[in-house]
Amino acid sequence: MLSETVITREIGESLDFCFLGNDRLLIVSKTLKLYSIEDLSQAPQLLACFLMPVSVTGMQCLLPMDDIAHSSQSQMQAQRTMCTSDPKNRILSLVTQIQSAPPNSFTFVISTRIFFDLQVGVSDGMATVPSRPWECWGPLNARIFPHHWRCRIGVSGNRVLQAFPAMGATADDEDSTHYMLHMMDFSPLAVERRQGLGIVVTEPSTIEITESGEKLTTSLPYVEDRIYLPKLTTEDPDSDGIDQLEVIEI
Secondary structure, X not given: OHHHOOOOOOOOOOOEEEEEOOOEEEEEOOEEEEEEOOOOOOOOEEEEEEEOOOOEEEEEEXXXXXXXXXXXXXXOOOOOOOOOOOHXXXXXXXXXXXXXXXXXXXXXXXXXXXXXXXXXXXXXXXXXXXXXXXXXXXXXXXXXXEOOOOOEEEEEOOEEEEEEEOOOOOOOOOOOOOEEEEEEEOOHHHHHHOOOOOEEEOOOEEEEOOOOOOEEEEOOOEEEEEEEEEEEOOOOOOOOOEXXXXXXXX
């Protein structure tokens, strides 16, 4: 039973988890371990282990808040979330801290379809529960973006929203309202039909992930919506100074 299952972690290793629908559990640490929990009378069955491309010292898992049940270290209180959409076609966002000097943070945006198509990254002769190397599953099913320490990320359906300080903001601007909102839509239908505003991004992107110059290339297609910058007003001293959003063309 789930109540009797013990998951261990190394000292200093972060641990997070999320539910993919009603029958799959993803344990997020230095690897991504996928378990079947279809039969709650039995211990979870390990289905696959997805390897990350670099060593990580911290990881936070973000799933669509309105679609797929999610729980993390910062949200340990029990919550009930009704699954209202197909968990096989959603976006998982991982905010990671990379083991480097100085430490760097990145956001991995991953399509959840890889956790249901378990033939991805599997070759003949591999073990029953193989480890999937990043090279076999990651580049075509993910995008990697730099993560600013003050950046906030929200996920809804196939969309990812980043809120980050506007250019020129400093670490002393704790209460600054100078920030930008960046929306990305990873829906295959949006990419195919270019629904909404923005441009379709299909070309691979390469990011330098460590001080040593190691580079990772990813190519999950998405529609990059416009960037929104809050217009600031000071007419009402009791307001936060924001009453509308200004569109920045991309």
